[in-house]
Amino acid sequence: MQRCVVVGRRYPSSSSAIIEKNEREKKKKCSRRFRRSSTVVGNNNDNDDDGRRRNQINLKANERANERRKQAVIELSKREEACKGYCNLCGKTHTLERTREAEEVAKALLEKLRKQKSVSDEDESGQFLVEDVYDQRTGGKMIGVLLCETTTTTTTTTSERKVLKAFSGQWMGEWVVPGWCPPLARLTHDSLEYIEEREKIEKLSEEIKRLEKEASWSSSGSSGTAATAVTELKTKRKNMSRALLERIWDSYSLPSFRKERKMSEGDDDDNSDNSNSSSIRSSSDIENNRRKLVELNIRKCYYGDASKLPCGCGDCAAPKLLAECARKGWKPIAIAETWMGPNVKRGAGLREEGVFYGACLERCRPILGHMLCDAALELE
Known part of the structure; x- marks a missing residue:
């Protein structure tokens, strides 16, 4: 029987075509894997290049923005613009x-x-x-x-x-x-009104922490109830904080x-008829x-x-x-x-x-x- 040698081994001649076909398939697979890996590497390189370009653009934009702000500060710092x-x-x-x-x-x-x-x-x-x-x-x-x-x-x-x-x-x-x-604000953290409101807000925060802790180890039913209570208390705390901030702004005169x-x-229209226009105003009126x-x-x-x-x-x-x-x-x-x-x-x-x-x-x-x-x- 005729034999052929492939990679140092002997195979029957009837199997040589199959062996050669398998070898070709392996080479094709290797070639496809290489092309795919090359494409991925190329894409990664392209992405890296795009990222570097974007970073450079952002860096230059930030530098320009900082320069504009610096120029604005310089302009505002002029003696006549102080x-x-x-x-x-x-x-x-x-x-x-x-x-x-x-x-x-x-x-x-x-x-x-x-x-x-x-x-x-x-x-x-x-x-x-x-x-x-x-x-x-x-x-x-x-x-x-x-x-x-x-x-x-x-x-x-x-x-x-x-x-x-x-x-x-x-x-x-x-x-x-x-x-x-x-x-300029009359309502500061030293004010009694501020201290009392902050105490109320802090008590709400403590209650929220307690309920959140209970919800973490409670059953599903009770944890759902606790979660609802926490949401309501957080909304209440948020509204109280906003109201306090509004009162602080109200105190700025x-x-x-x-x-x-x-x-x-005596200068009101209702009393003008009762006053003597020719009379001299008293010192209290002047005051x-x-x-x-x-x-x-x-x-x-x-x-x-x-x-x-x-x-x-x-x-x-x-x-x-x-x-x-x-x-x-x-x-x-x-x-x-x-x-x-x-x-x-x-x-x-x-x-x-x-x-x-x-x-x-x-x-x-x-x-x-x-x-x-x-x-x-x-x-x-």
């Missing part, structure tokens, strides 16, 4: 500049604070430590000064310069620090330098007709969508300074805000100690127009 906003009441844009004199006062304050143990000259308990603001993780604070003018009338009228100082937000958890401008005359009862500041809730003076007030609106240094100045009856002359603490990344870029910045775009400027209204008028 404190500016549009007033809904009078329809005008009001501005308060940052002057070299104000910058020097702010620098002197910064140097003084660095040498002190406490930020408050009246603090004897060591509660408001300067070192806290230099913490690398949580430190850093924007501080500001406002140069003001006040008049004293005796035999002659004389003017005097005053300086107010304020910090943004809280000082390490405290809203009120002696010697610094107070917050923002004064402006614009004044309106407070009329006495009742004194001019008072126009104070509005933050929602009414916010230039923009007041239903979406940004968190921290009204808590920065500039609004605190202007509010205190208006309530004291002083006239604002110039403002300066600078960073105190470690250099950190915040928002549009680096915050550096000793560098002067303008009022923030989203939280401050929409309300500064109202607060600066009639600030340029002479003191009465």
Whole structure:
């Protein structure tokens, strides 16, 4: 019988065709597997290339966005743009500049604070430590000064310069620090109303945790009942938190330098017939007709969508300074805000100690127009 040799082995000639066919099939399968693997590798490489291209595009887009934000910060930090906003009441844009004199006062304050143990000259308990603001993780604070003018009338009228100082937000958890401008919100975490509401919300949170724990090891029927109760309590807690936040916003009262005359009862139309128009008003009538500041809730003076007030609106240094100045009856002359603490990344870029910045775009400027209204008028 004729024999053939394949791969070093002998097979009958009748089987040679089958063997050769099997070998060809193996080669085809190997070839197909190679092509598939090559395609997968090629696709993976294409996907990797696409991913790298997308990452590069996103990186460049982020760089451009950061550059735009930095340029915006630079523009807002110009002396003539330091404190500016549009007033809904009078329809005008009001501005308060940052002057070299104000910058020097702010620098002197910064140097003084660095040498002190406490930020408050009246603090004897060591509660408001300067070192806290230099913490690398949580430190850093924007501080500001406002140069003001006040008049004293005796035999002659004389003017005097005053300086107010304020910090943004809280000082390490405290809203009120002696010697610094107070917050604009009357309802803070120190208020009894706030404390009572927070206690109610925390009790709900504890009850929710208890029910969730019970539902985890209860039977299916009782766990379903507990889950329903948890859902109801979470909804109640959410509504209570929202209501508390609304009351906090309601407590923000923002004064402006614009004044309106407070009329006495004798000037009402109903009583005009009973009054003698030629008579001289008494001193009490004159007192009742004194001019008072126009104070509005933050929602009414916010230039923009007041239903979406940004968190921290009204808590920065500039609004605190202007509010205190208006309530004291002083006239604002110039403002300066600078960073105190470690250099950190915040928002549009680096915050550096000793560098002067303008009022923030989203939280401050929409309300500064109202607060600066009639600030340029002479003191009465």
